[in-house]
Amino acid sequence: MPERPASQDLLIGIGARFDDRVTGKPDEFAKRAKKIHIDVDPSSINKTVVVDYPIVGDVKRVLQELNRLVKPLDTREWLATIEEMRRKYPLTYREKKKLLPQFVIQQISEVTKGTAVVATGVGQHQMWVAQFYQFNTPRSIITSGGLGTMGFGLPAAIGAQFGRPDAVVWDIDGDGSFQMTAQELATAARHHLPIKVAIMNNQHHGMVRQWQDLFYEGRHAQSRLNPVDFVKLAEAYGCAGIRVEQKADVRRAIERAMSVHDRPTVLEFMVEEAENCWPMIAPGKSHDQMLGTYEALKQEGGIPQHRHAEPDEEAKLSLG
Amino acid sequence: MTTNMKGAHILVESLKREGVETVFGIPGGANLPTFDALHRSSLKVILTVHEQGAAHMADGYARATGKVGVCLATSGPGATNLVTGIATAFMDSIPVVAITGQVRTSVIGNDAFQEADTIGITRPVTKHSFLVKDPREMARVVKEAFYIASTGRPGPVLIDLPVDATVNEAEFVYPERVNIRGYRLHAEPEIPRDAIRNVAEAIARSRQPVIYAGAGVLHAGASAELAELARTTRIPGSPHRHRGAV
Known part of the structure; x- marks a missing residue:
């Protein structure tokens, strides 16, 4: 079984509401991770996913304060893992x-x-x-x-x-x-x-x-x-x-x-009538039960011919 | 000496004070005074084919510019046709002000022609709504509607205008500031410094952190701050879906 993004140890939710299309099965969502949720709307906090660090406030002001406190992390190994996964399991489709x-x-x-x-x-x-x-x-x-x-x-x-x-x-x-x-x-x-x-x-x-x-x-x-x-x-x-x-x-x-x-x-x-949109998470399932992944498409036969273009280094850093 | 203005003209002057340049909508029996006043103003009025289109246009305008989008419809079916568009904006926290015509106050509740309980129908899909019965309330309501739509977690606000509120006259005084009971913004009080310190410590301890950013970053005008956080800490973000949003 390949590693999934679910293997993160800290999830920092910012101005997002953990909607069900993002989380899949809420109990299984980023299970191993401690969760932070920064949001201006108190009713969004702990609504679908219970978090460890809730912060209610204006996102801009909270981030300004946070930016004064954080220091560079050594994420080289983690970024390399993500890069490796991106290479091994690209977003793709078959001709x-x-x-x-x-x-x-x-x-x-x-x-x-x-x-x-x-x-x-x-x-x-x-x-x-x-x-x-x-x-x-x-x-x-x-x-x-x-x-x-x-x-x-x-x-x-x-x-x-x-x-x-x-x-x-x-x-x-x-x-x-x-x-x-x-x-x-x-x-x-x-x-x-x-x-x-x-x-x-x-x-x-x-x-x-x-x-x-x-x-x-x-x-x-x-x-x-x-x-x-x-x-x-x-x-x-x-x-x-x-x-x-x-x-x-x-x-x-x-x-x-x-x-x-x-x-x-x-x-x-x-366009082709029978084309499906992959990958997908079926209703009520979790991220590690994803359908139509790269491996699955490969097993169906044929090497995918198109890959998603890699975002450039700048875009990755700026989160763009 | 004071000069009185019709409610519809007060509405238009108030929209101008809020920086509105373009509105989307369809005229009908109950909002003819409003469209007449718009027609005589400098505002750009875009006639749509269907009111749903007007609501989505106001929404698309707001998402593309960051400003408040404005749509207008007449009473009854005009207003109910807006509902899908208002609900769309509500779910994605988009600042839209929807202005609907309503039958005159003396016949509200009488099943008058093209009457619908617009406030009641839209209550679950608006951040707030107003029924203006007196043109003296018009300017204050517009000011509050734009303020509520665009602050905190943004969302659609509806203003329902019975015909008499748009044809009767009042003095035009645009309020300088808003004072809305029960609407307290979490942006205003102190930010929770201790909790933020705990977050910074959790980030320092993490080995495999991920940022999951939503459009709330955009609404708060915090794109630069988010980029700075990612750059400083070298934390990756959930890619692609929100690249165009953040």
């Missing part, structure tokens, strides 16, 4: 014949150099954005992490573009999420917002389909969606529309979208 959403998101990340503001819907594409878009600046991932509101991406991207007119704003969405608020293309078109909407069209509620395959013996109850011509839809609203089916066309399409400045562009990527 398939059809276009893969992970590849598309990596390409968007590269073309925008990780500096775009990226809004998302909710589901597989949302997880893939978190995994494969290399964010470099604060306030750049705009996603419904708590309520999990499908349909959030397009209007949130519009709001972000109004707030930061000079930023490059993308909505990376799924065909299911996008259709819940797609009518707001009218709002974006009316104001000539240059937002880019990348729809990972797999004609499914993909995360629901994945769970049905994993936990409901593959019975796809109401998770298949009707095909929609999103290029026509985009054009009907006065937006530019581009459909991409081949891997070779992805880069050019993204670059083309980046060159449109007077209206929104909708990119429809026809």
Whole structure:
């Protein structure tokens, strides 16, 4: 059994609420670690995970005080262990014949150099954005992490573009999420917002389909969606529309979208329907019962061909 | 001598005092006076297709800028259409002020046309809410709403405006400061120095420490302090998920 991040001995929670999507099974979460929780909201402390060092206070002021007291630690061995694990078990996916959403998101990340503001819907594409878009600046991932509101991406991207007119704003969405608020293309078109909407069209509620395959013996109850011509839809609203089916066309399409400045562009990527989002922790399970890990994918056959790009040294140190 | 203003104009002047430049929403019967006043102001008013879109736009605006996002809807269905967006902002602690129209005070509770108990419906998904029955309360309520939305753990605040509160007149005096009973910020009292010293000692003793940072760091404007902590101690952070947040 490889070592897991659960082998940490101290967990420092700062301005975070230990939500169930982070902790998995709360009793098993970072079991060996002493826990610190710094938060402005007293009701968040000891809510899901009981901590050893609760601190209620303004995070900025608490950290300022803490920074006066802490000294450099010798974490060389620990950082080397993490680096080793990162090398041995990279975040990855296996190539398939059809276009893969992970590849598309990596390409968007590269073309925008990780500096775009990226809004998302909710589901597989949302997880893939978190995994494969290399964010470099604060306030750049705009996603419904708590309520999990499908349909959030397009209007949130519009709001972000109004707030930061000079930023490059993308909505990376799924065909299911996008259709819940797609009518707001009218709002974006009316104001000539240059937002880019990348729809990972797999004609499914993909995360629901994945769970049905994993936990409901593959019975796809109401998770298949009707095909929609999103290029026509985009054009009907006065937006530019581009459909991409081949891997070779992805880069050019993204670059083309980046060159449109007077209206929104909708990119429809026809992606593999059966692709799953890995790794994942099943409901009620703990971190060391993770599914779809690197080893598991390797055992299924085939050496993964793509690795997650390593964050550079500076980004690691700044936590960026 | 004092000049009186309609409640809707007091609302707009108050929004300007709070630094609002852009609002998102849809007009309807119960908020026509408000939209008329907005139309005659310098504020940028973005008409959305659906009120849910307005709420998410205000939310996206707030997340991208750090400022308070503002959305508007009429009474009844306009307000209920906002609910998903307000709940989304609530769960992620995003500062949003939602301003809803309401039927006039004399018919509240009568099942009037497009009436819904907006305060009641949104109570579990707002940090606080206000029903303004008198335009004399308008400026104070706006000031308090923005203060509550953006301080401490941020979150959405709702202001419900019956038609008469927007068409009746009052003197416009914008309050200098807020004084809200029962709203005490933990940022204000002394920070717990002894507890922080204990934390520093626990960090000094640790061999395999990890930082798990949330968007609260961003809300507190503490990105630089967090980076300094990681740099000084050479502690790694939970990567990727929060890179764009922190």
